[in-house]
Amino acid sequence: MENLLEIIDIHTFIGQYHILQGVTARVPKGSITTLLGRNGAGKTTTLKSVLGLTAPGKGKVVFKGREIQGMRSYEIAALGIGFVPEHRAIFRDLTVEENLKIAERRKGDFGRKQDFIFDLFPDLERLIRLTGSHLSGGQQQMLAIARALVADNQLLLIDEPSEGLAPVIIEHMIGAIRQLSADSTVLLVEQNFLVASQLAEYYVIIEEGKSVKSGKIADLVKDQGTIHRYLGAA
Amino acid sequence: MNAFFHSLRKNSVLWITILVLVAFFATAAHGMSTKDWVITLLRGLSVGSLTFLVASGFSLIFGLLDVLNLAHGTLFMIGAYLGWTVYVRPDTFIDILTPAALLASGFVLAPLWEVLAGRLQLGERRKRAWPWVGLLLAVVVLFLTLSRYPISTWDLENFAQSPGTYAYMADQGQRLLPPQAEFEGISPALDMAGILFGSLLAAFSLAGLSASRQPADRLRIPWLRIGMYVLLLAVGFGIYAVNDTLSVTLNELNTTWLFSIAVLVATLGGFALGALMESTLIRPLYIRPIYQLMLTLGLSAVGIEMVRALWGRTEFIMPKPALFSGAGEGCPATSLSGWLEHQCSTIFLLGGRVRVYNEILIPLVGIVVLIAVWVLLKRSRLGMIIRAGVQDREMVEALGINVKRVFTFVFSLGIGLATLGGTLAAPSLGLSNGMGENYLLNALIALAIGGLTSYPGSAIGSLLLGMMQQFIIKYGQIGIKLPFLAEPFKPTPPLVPASTVLLMVIILLVLPQGLFGRKE
Numbered sequence: 001m002e003n004l005l006e007i008i009d010i011h012t013f014i015g016q017y018h019i020l021q022g023v024t025a026r027v028p029k030g031s032i033t034t035l036l037g038r039n040g041a042g043k044t045t046t047l048k049s050v051l052g053l054t055a056p057g058k059g060k061v062v063f064k065g066r067e068i069q070g071m072r073s074y075e076i077a078a079l080g081i082g083f084v085p086e087h088r089a090i091f092r093d094l095t096v097e098e099n100l101k102i103a104e105r106r107k108g109d110f111g112r113k114q115d116f117i118f119d120l121f122p123d124l125e126r127l128i129r130l131t132g133s134h135l136s137g138g139q140q141q142m143l144a145i146a147r148a149l150v151a152d153n154q155l156l157l158i159d160e161p162s163e164g165l166a167p168v169i170i171e172h173m174i175g176a177i178r179q180l181s182a183d184s185t186v187l188l189v190e191q192n193f194l195v196a197s198q199l200a201e202y203y204v205i206i207e208e209g210k211s212v213k214s215g216k217i218a219d220l221v222k223d224q225g226t227i228h229r230y231l232g233a234a
Numbered sequence: 235m236n237a238f239f240h241s242l243r244k245n246s247v248l249w250i251t252i253l254v255l256v257a258f259f260a261t262a263a264h265g266m267s268t269k270d271w272v273i274t275l276l277r278g279l280s281v282g283s284l285t286f287l288v289a290s291g292f293s294l295i296f297g298l299l300d301v302l303n304l305a306h307g308t309l310f311m312i313g314a315y316l317g318w319t320v321y322v323r324p325d326t327f328i329d330i331l332t333p334a335a336l337l338a339s340g341f342v343l344a345p346l347w348e349v350l351a352g353r354l355q356l357g358e359r360r361k362r363a364w365p366w367v368g369l370l371l372a373v374v375v376l377f378l379t380l381s382r383y384p385i386s387t388w389d390l391e392n393f394a395q396s397p398g399t400y401a402y403m404a405d406q407g408q409r410l411l412p413p414q415a416e417f418e419g420i421s422p423a424l425d426m427a428g429i430l431f432g433s434l435l436a437a438f439s440l441a442g443l444s445a446s447r448q449p450a451d452r453l454r455i456p457w458l459r460i461g462m463y464v465l466l467l468a469v470g471f472g473i474y475a476v477n478d479t480l481s482v483t484l485n486e487l488n489t490t491w492l493f494s495i496a497v498l499v500a501t502l503g504g505f506a507l508g509a510l511m512e513s514t515l516i517r518p519l520y521i522r523p524i525y526q527l528m529l530t531l532g533l534s535a536v537g538i539e540m541v542r543a544l545w546g547r548t549e550f551i552m553p554k555p556a557l558f559s560g561a562g563e564g565c566p567a568t569s570l571s572g573w574l575e576h577q578c579s580t581i582f583l584l585g586g587r588v589r590v591y592n593e594i595l596i597p598l599v600g601i602v603v604l605i606a607v608w609v610l611l612k613r614s615r616l617g618m619i620i621r622a623g624v625q626d627r628e629m630v631e632a633l634g635i636n637v638k639r640v641f642t643f644v645f646s647l648g649i650g651l652a653t654l655g656g657t658l659a660a661p662s663l664g665l666s667n668g669m670g671e672n673y674l675l676n677a678l679i680a681l682a683i684g685g686l687t688s689y690p691g692s693a694i695g696s697l698l699l700g701m702m703q704q705f706i707i708k709y710g711q712i713g714i715k716l717p718f719l720a721e722p723f724k725p726t727p728p729l730v731p732a733s734t735v736l737l738m739v740i741i742l743l744v745l746p747q748g749l750f751g752r753k754e
Contacts, residue, residue, distance in 0.1 A: 051632055077634035089629040091622040102618050103633050151634065 003062075004029040004155055004185045005050065010059030010069070012042075012049045019045045020056065021209040025187075027155070027202075032177070032186040034200035034217070036193065036231055042209040043189040044086055047157045050187070051083055052076050063155065078105060082148030082184075086159040088140045092133040096124055099132055099143055103150040110150050117146045120176050138169035142176070149180060156180070159189045174198055193231055197221055205230045251744055255698065262705045265714065269586035274708045275701070276583075276593035280662075281676075282700025283600025287655030289677035289684075289692040290607060291648030297624040297687035298644045300523070301516055304530040306652055307674025308537035309504060313653025314660040314669060315545050317500035318552045321492055322397075322404050324484035325411060327499070328477055329385040333429055335470035337376070340433030342462045346455075347441035354442075368439030372432045379428035384415035390546040398550035404489075405553035411485050414478055426474070430467075493555035497657050504653025508646035516645065517638070538667055547667060552660040554579065558591035592662045599658055603651065604693055611689060620644060624687060682738050685751025694749055699734050706733045 005027040012020040020042050027033045035043040048054045050061055052073040061069045068076050077083065082103075091099050100117070101110050118125040121142040127135065135143060141161055148156050161177065162170045170192075177186065177199055190196035196203070197217055204214040207230055220226060242249060263271040292306045320327045356364065389395040395412065403410050417425060473480065484492060515533070519526045553559070560577035567573035567581045573590065580587050581594070588594065611617035619640055623630045631637045655673070663669055676699060684695025706725050713722025725733070741749065 053628055053632060072636075073628075073631045074634050074636045077632055083629075083632040085629060085632070089626050091625050091629070093621055093625060094618065098618050098622075102615075102622055102630070102635075105634055147633070 002029045003027060004064065005187065006060075006062040007046065007050065008060040008062065010046075010049055010056040010061065012045055012054050012056045014045070014054055019054075019209055020049060022059075023049075023204075023206060023209070023211045025204040025211055025214065027185055027187050029185055030181075031202055032181050032188055032200045033202040033204065034188040034190055034196045035204050035206055036190070036196060037206040038230070038232060039191070041206045043206055044159055046206065047083070047159055047187065047189060050076075050157060051081060080152060080154045082151065082153035082156045084144045084148050084156065084158040084161065086163070086189075088137075088144040090132040090135065090140045090143055093131060095129055095131050096135070096143060097128045100124075100147055100150050103147045105151040109152070113150050117149055120149075120179060121146055138165050138172075141165060141169075141173060145173075145176065145180070149184075154184055156184055156186045158186060160191060161188070162190065162192050162195045170195060193227070247745060248749060251741065251749065259701055259705070262709075266708065266712065268584055270708060270712065272584045273586040273588060273593070274704045276588055276597065277707075278701035278704040279597035279600070279697070280593050280700065281703055282680075282697040283597045284655050284659050285673060285676045285680050285699055286600050286693055286696035287603060287651050287658070288673045289680045289696050290603075290689065291651040292674075292677055293681055293687055293689065293692045294607075294620075294644055295648040298620055298627075299512075299516070299520070299641050301520075301526055301645075302530065303648070304527065304674070305534040305537060306530075306648070306677070307670035307672070308534040309507070309649050309670070310652040310656040310659075310673050311665075311667065311670030312507075312537055312541060313500045313504050313656025314552070314665050315541055315656075316503050316653060317496040317657030318397075318401070318545075318660055318665055320496040320499045321489075321552060322400050322409075323388065324487075324492065325414070325481035326385060326387050328473060328481050328484065329387075329415065332426070332470045332474045332477070333380055333383045333385075335466045335473070336426060336429040337380070337433050339430065339463055339466040339470070340435070340437035341440075342466060343434075343456075343459050344437055344441060345459060347438045348444065349454075351438065351442040365439040365442030368435050368442065372436035372439060375428055376432035376436065379420075379425050379432060382417070382420050382425055383429070384417055386412055386415040396548070396550075397545055398548055401550045401552060405551060409485050411482065414481070422474075426471075488556055489553070489559075490555040490557040493661075497654065500657040501650050501654040505646045505650035507653070508649030509642055511649070512642045512645035517641075534670075538670075542667055545665070549664055549666040551664045554591050554661045558595065558661075596658055596662065599654075603654070607647075607651075608689070616640070616643070676734075679734050679738050681748070683741050683748055685748035688748070688750035688752070691748055691750035698737065702734050702737050703730050706730050 003026045005025075007023055007025040009022050009024050010020055011018065011022060023042065023046050025033070025035070025046070035046060037043050045054055049056045050063075050068075052069070052071060056069050059069065060067055063076075063079060063081065066079070068079065091102070094102065104110055123139060124142055124146055127139060132140065132143070145156075145158065145161065148158075158177070161173050165173065174195060177188075180186075181199075188196065188200060190199070197220070200217045202215070203217045203220055205212050205226075212230065213226060263275070266274065288306060288310050292303060295301055295303050295306075351365075354361065354364075388397050388400055390397075393399060400410060484495075511533070515529060516526065519529060557577050559579050561579055562576070564572060564576035565578035565580065566587055567576060567578040570581075572578070573581050578590065580589050582588070609617075611621060619630060619635055619637075623637055623640060627637055630640075656670070659669065659673075677696070680695035680699045681692055682695070683698055684691030684693070707727075707730055710725045710727065710729075713724045715722050745751070
């Protein structure tokens with residue numbers, strides 16, 4: 001299958017720290033691929049390296065057949081990548097509507113996607129006039145995902161969507177991500193293996209800044225040894 | 235209604251503080267006669283308005299860019315001197331326009347140069363060397379040509395032609411028009427061609443410096459840029475052709491119009507200066523906050539010295555525009571129509587004699603700017619991006635928005651507001667090298683009161699500071715009757731700045747973030 005995104009042996013430095021020491025990952029078009037690994041393994045940094053928020057010092061990032069490493073973050077994002085960061089990064093002083101409208105890349109993007117977004121997250125329609133600071137954690141997470149859907153993004157980078165949410169809301173979130181993955185490709189970072197295994201088709205395990213194992217998640221679920229070794233829990 | 239009570243409970247300290255402040259000023263006003271408190275209120279608004287023009291820009295820049303611009307006060311002062319030059323010596327201003335337009339022209343074509351410089355087929359060594367050689371050559375050419383371009387100006391050494399004299403004569407209604415400066419020892423065509431060449435060479439060399447890091451893009455002819463280039467040349471040469479007539483016309487123009495032009499030029503000049511500062515000096519230092527602080531502090535000193543070198547150390551005045559300077563028959567005016575008819579400098583308002591320029595125009599401009607920037611922030615997409623960027627720059631960038639361009643705009647806007655404030659203040663305060671420092675200090679106190687990165691905070695803080703100062707000054711004249719004292723207590727002048735600092739300290743004790751500051 002064609003890869004929408006290819007990360008080829010990237011090395012990323014933050015200050016003097018060598019955070020990523022060779023991460024390779026392929027994200028097939030139309031799939032959900034998840035990055036697994038312990039806390040601090042470099043999963044979030046991998047996502048940020050794709051977007052150039054922490055620019056990789058070595059290696060290649062290929063998106064839609066074009067090398068994008070070294071480009072400015074806003075240029076990379078404008079190629080069609082949506083980002084849902086850890087801790088959501090909702091704009092607190094902006095209303096829900098403004099939070100969505102700011103993600104427009106062409107005039108009227110929000111108008112075109114409105115129905116799709118409110119279909120996915122009916123709560124947001126009700127909250128449209130509230131500012132971001134009034135939302136609960138779950139609502140903020142929905143807004144963060146919805147914001148990444150406003151522009152025409154072929155690839156979504158989603159970081160820890162289930163973090164700090166109640167089980168019922170996680171269920172809802174899983175449903176939503178599954179639904180939106182029908183139209184776009186997702187690269188997901190998920191600490192909760194149960195959530196990750198329910199959603200993803202492919203996985204890449206990152207350990208101490210290196211990608212050590214990848215494949216189909218269906219195979220990984222059967223491989224208790226690997227799960228124990230790299231993720232520490234099942 | 236529910237939401238209102240919720241916010242009331244959540245921000246109870248804030249509301250109580252505001253109530254106390256209102257009660258405090260109401261008591262202060264109650265102790266005065268009507269005419270006294272009307273004047274004090276308007277003067278407070280006036281000082282508050284000028285402070286706001288400095289504070290709002292400072293706070294916008296700090297909020298979005300994290301840059302503490304210590305040169306902000308100096309830029310306020312530079313704005314005053316810029317406005318003064320356009321207003322008192324329009325001929326100098328006209329003379330500067332031609333070389334400025336020619337000098338800027340080459341840089342307009344920067345995108346074209348970048349592509350061309352990237353396509354140069356040269357060896358590695360030559361590739362690295364040629365931009366520096368070009369730049370050096372450009373500097374030499376520009377120095378030779380610009381220094382010979384004739385600009386009629388004042389003479390600091392000669393009292394009869396000093397800025398103070400020009401200002402005084404203009405105030406007396408006798409504007410001097412010194413003879414036009416002429417080219418000496420160089421033909422005009424050669425000189426202007428030299429500036430054009432130097433500008434093109436400098437822009438091309440600078441493009442060469444940055445192009446070595448970027449791969450060549452495909453060539454798209456930037457028609458818009460070429461159009462701007464042609465336009466700049468047309469403006470430059472056009473003004474040269476009609477230079478003398480234009481100088482005479484501006485010199486004889488009604489001073490109200492001339493003043494409007496001066497305000498506009500100073501604001502736009504500040505805007506351009508801000509863009510230049512941000513893109514060349516501030517931008518490389520975003521990751522080094524301490525260096526930024528040192529840079530802006532240094533720039534502030536450099537700015538003051540430059541003003542001293544160009545306009546001298548002596549203080550001088552800026553005459554008030556005609557609309558606000560009438561004194562003869564029918565003045566002070568008793569009604570708005572009477573004021574318009576006689577263009578009085580003062581007007582009677584609720585028994586008090588109010589100076590129209592200082593106490594009505596300045597607060598009005600402050601309010602207009604307050605609303606305009608508020609609308610920009612709240613109603614436009616750009617404002618939305620700015621508000622979002624204040625909270626999380628990285629996320630805004632990750633949405634595909636070029637935050638750097640927004641940074642440059644906000645920096646320019648902040649400087650533009652400061653220079654606008656400077657020009658506006660000049661007819662009321664006069665021009666001095668130290669006026670900027672004073673207002674920067676005012677602005678910092680206002681921001682500490684209102685909350686460092688809050689836009690409404692900068693407005694409320696400035697207002698409170700202005701009121702506090704003016705009420706203390708007024709009570710210094712009329713005295714406060716205190717219970718156990720036989721004589722009324724008169725606050726001495728040193729208590730004026732002390733009172734604002736005291737207000738700040740009290741508010742910070744109750745609300746450490748300032749009135750509208752956000753908790754970290």
